[in-house]
Amino acid sequence: xxGHIYPPIPLRHQGVVxxxxxxxxxxxxxxxxxxxxxxxxxxxxxxxxxMYNNPIIPGFNPDPSIIRVKxxxxxxxxxxxYFPGAPIYHSTDLIRWxxxxxxLTRRSQIHIQTPEPGGGVWATTLRYHDGVYYIxxxxxxxxxxxxxxxxxxxxxxxxxxNIWDSxxxxxxxxxDQVGFxxxxxxxxxxxxxxxxxxxxxxxxxxxxxATIDLASGTSTSEPKLIRESTSGVSEGSHIFKRGKYYYxxxxxxxxxxxxxxxxxxxxxGPFGPWEVGPNNxxxxxxxxxxxQNTGHADLxxxxxxxxxxxxxxxxxxxxxxxxxxxxxxxxxxxxxGLCCRTNSIATVTIGRETFLIPVEWxxxxxxxxxxxKISLQSDTPHLYEYQHPVAWRDDFSSPELQLxxxxxxxxxxxxxxxxxxxxxxxxxxxxxxxxxxxxTGMMLGLYAFGERQRCLLPADFGYAEFR
Numbered sequence: 001x002x003g004h005i006y007p008p009i010p011l012r013h014q015g016v017v018x019x020x021x022x023x024x025x026x027x028x029x030x031x032x033x034x035x036x037x038x039x040x041x042x043x044x045x046x047x048x049x050x051m052y053n054n055p056i057i058p059g060f061n062p063d064p065s066i067i068r069v070k071x072x073x074x075x076x077x078x079x080x081x082y083f084p085g086a087p088i089y090h091s092t093d094l095i096r097w098x099x100x101x102x103x104l105t106r107r108s109q110i111h112i113q114t115p116e117p118g119g120g121v122w123a124t125t126l127r128y129h130d131g132v133y134y135i136x137x138x139x140x141x142x143x144x145x146x147x148x149x150x151x152x153x154x155x156x157x158x159x160x161x162n163i164w165d166s167x168x169x170x171x172x173x174x175x176d177q178v179g180f181x182x183x184x185x186x187x188x189x190x191x192x193x194x195x196x197x198x199x200x201x202x203x204x205x206x207x208x209x210a211t212i213d214l215a216s217g218t219s220t221s222e223p224k225l226i227r228e229s230t231s232g233v234s235e236g237s238h239i240f241k242r243g244k245y246y247y248x249x250x251x252x253x254x255x256x257x258x259x260x261x262x263x264x265x266x267x268x269g270p271f272g273p274w275e276v277g278p279n280n281x282x283x284x285x286x287x288x289x290x291x292q293n294t295g296h297a298d299l300x301x302x303x304x305x306x307x308x309x310x311x312x313x314x315x316x317x318x319x320x321x322x323x324x325x326x327x328x329x330x331x332x333x334x335x336x337g338l339c340c341r342t343n344s345i346a347t348v349t350i351g352r353e354t355f356l357i358p359v360e361w362x363x364x365x366x367x368x369x370x371x372x373k374i375s376l377q378s379d380t381p382h383l384y385e386y387q388h389p390v391a392w393r394d395d396f397s398s399p400e401l402q403l404x405x406x407x408x409x410x411x412x413x414x415x416x417x418x419x420x421x422x423x424x425x426x427x428x429x430x431x432x433x434x435x436x437x438x439x440t441g442m443m444l445g446l447y448a449f450g451e452r453q454r455c456l457l458p459a460d461f462g463y464a465e466f467r
Contacts, residue, residue, distance in 0.1 A: 060351035
């Protein structure tokens with residue numbers, strides 16, 4: 001069997017920082033009183049500056065989509081070719097996130113049969129309306145971009161009234177429109193535009209929109225193309241209503257080094273006409289930054305009326321003064337301990353991760369991260385700093401795998417000793433597959449199987465440990 005471990009998030013508080021606006025120095029505040037290290041600060045010009053760390057959900061957690069229900073935040077990320085699908089996280093403060101379950105846990109919902117790497121469930125979107133939670137997704141059963149060979153999937157949604165219960169999610173309702181990266185204020189989705197760009201080698205992925213009957217998934221209007229990009233890729237669409245405007249957010253340039261986020265708005269409605277924002281892209285991280293490939297954003301408003309965006313990014317490895325070539329992820333410099341009585345192999349990469357940035361509004365246009373690049377540490381008076389521990393252990397004491405295992409595959413071999421698998425070259429772990437795409441990074445795996453027959457000696461693992 002093969003398992004991917006989502007990192008646990010029992011995190012450690014690092015404290016608050018104050019900044020002297022005259023000398024630009026920082027002093028840690030010991031508590032919430034009006035003193036710093038015993039000195040009264042009521043008469044000093046201090047501005048609270050709290051640092052928080054990105055990513056907020058490390059490891060393979062791409063394409064984040066977020067909602068708030070009362071004081072609870074919920075977030076879902078893509079799962080691609082792995083099962084169970086659509087991992088769901090919970091937080092009350094946007095910093096500390098806990099994996100609480102998955103939306104796609106049975107074959108009647110999703111039955112992925114040997115897809116290429118990068119196939120499977122793409123770009124899940126999470127929404128809430130009238131007491132019901134919805135997760136919208138699409139699943140590629142054939143994905144071979146090397147030959148421009150794709151079977152376009154029909155999108156679908158599953159729903160529940162109890163997001164805490166993984167078994168409560170419904171069987172899927174399929175849309176009659178093909179595409180991926182769907183959202184359902186109206187059915188906005190991405191697929192190749194019908195009238196291709198002449199004399200250009202572009203993917204021509206564009207945003208289309210239609211009205212639908214939600215109960216049946218049937219379209220009730222003709223799809224309309226509402227956004228295309230000169231890069232040839234416009235995807236990841238999310239539509240919001242704020243004040244008098246509808247806002248269309250799109251991920252453009254592809255999910256590699258050209259990845260970025262654009263915004264348009266309309267006073268008329270989701271069918272447009274759309275006015276393109278004055279400061280697109282909303283930010284841009286480049287190939288020399290510590291965080292790269294950033295984009296695919298979703299927005300949420302907290303209970304105090306502040307807006308935030310979650311998005312994906314990668315942390316490439318810097319070696320000998322250069323960034324190692326890694327489009328979708330890199331190796332996590334951690335160790336995995338396996339105590340087992342059959343075969344064991346372990347590899348880990350970080351992959352595309354979930355980042356958080358503040359959003360402000362000026363002249364009814366959003367400003368992401370104050371217009372700055374996405375970094376590994378940011379400051380805000382509204383959050384706090386946590387360090388993500390990397391320790392995790394499963395002693396397999398329950399008949400069910402604990403939350404964090406993800407996906408199943410098979411390999412052979414035998415061993416009776418504890419094995420520690422250390423650092424492996426990033427370039428080795430992130431080589432592109434000959435077919436498909438490495439959207440997920442490299443996974444941790446435990447394996448056991450028979451040669452063209454069932455395994456007569458099932459795997460009997462004592463524990464798995466990540467540290």
